[in-house]
Amino acid sequence: xxxxxxxxxxxxxxxxxxxxxxxxxxxxxxxxxxxxxxxxxxxxxxxxxxxxxx
Numbered sequence: 001x002x003x004x005x006x007x008x009x010x011x012x013x014x015x016x017x018x019x020x021x022x023x024x025x026x027x028x029x030x031x032x033x034x035x036x037x038x039x040x041x042x043x044x045x046x047x048x049x050x051x052x053x054x
């Protein structure tokens with residue numbers, strides 16, 4: 001697995017609505033595919049200064 005330091009695990013512990021949505025989507029995808037699906041939420045921390053070419 002490739003790890004990119006621009007991503008960190010999203011802290012959703014206190015966001016019950018977001019957690020419920022993720023769980024519902026996991027269930028729907030599992031039902032559709034016939035395989036256990038687990039979704040992982042990341043925060044993307046993008047540093048635009050790292051892209052400068054000047």
